[in-house]
Amino acid sequence: MARRSKPPVAAPAAPAETRCQLCERAVQHTSRHHLVPREEGGRYGPTVDLCQPCHSSVHLLLTNRELARRYSSVQELQRAEELQKYLHWIRRSRVERLTNRRRRR
Structure with a gap:
């Protein structure tokens, strides 16, 4: 009688x-x-998916009032003067997570 072979295990x-x-x-x-x-x-408004460094930096550099009044789309956020230096850096980086990003009050 032939032996049964085990089914191949899928790689993770x-x-x-x-x-x-x-x-x-x-x-x-x-x-x-x-x-x-x-x-x-x-x-209940529109949302976008941001990586943690971008999400943290948006809220660090811009107030909620500014976000509501001036930056209500991704294109407007990408053009925001306050984010230009950050975006230039992060686009060349492999950073997945930034820690301790809260402003000191």
């Missing part, structure tokens, strides 16, 4: 990469950013 899948909609880099994880902040009335 590589983690799926997604794109940050602000810096346009391929990253492992993204988080949902409300284009109009929730506290400014954007609870």
Whole structure:
């Protein structure tokens, strides 16, 4: 009688990469950013997927009021003068996570 062979074991899948909609880099994880902040009335408004460094930097460099009034689309965020130096740096970087990004009050 012939021996049964075991079915081949599938190799673990590589983690799926997604794109940050602000810096346009391929990253492992993204988080949902409300284009109009929730506290400014954007609870049910449009959202975009941002990597953690971009999401953290947007909220570090811009107030919620500025985000609601001046930067309610990804294209406007990409053109924001306050983010240009950051975007130039992050697009050349492989950073996946930034820590300790809160402003000191």
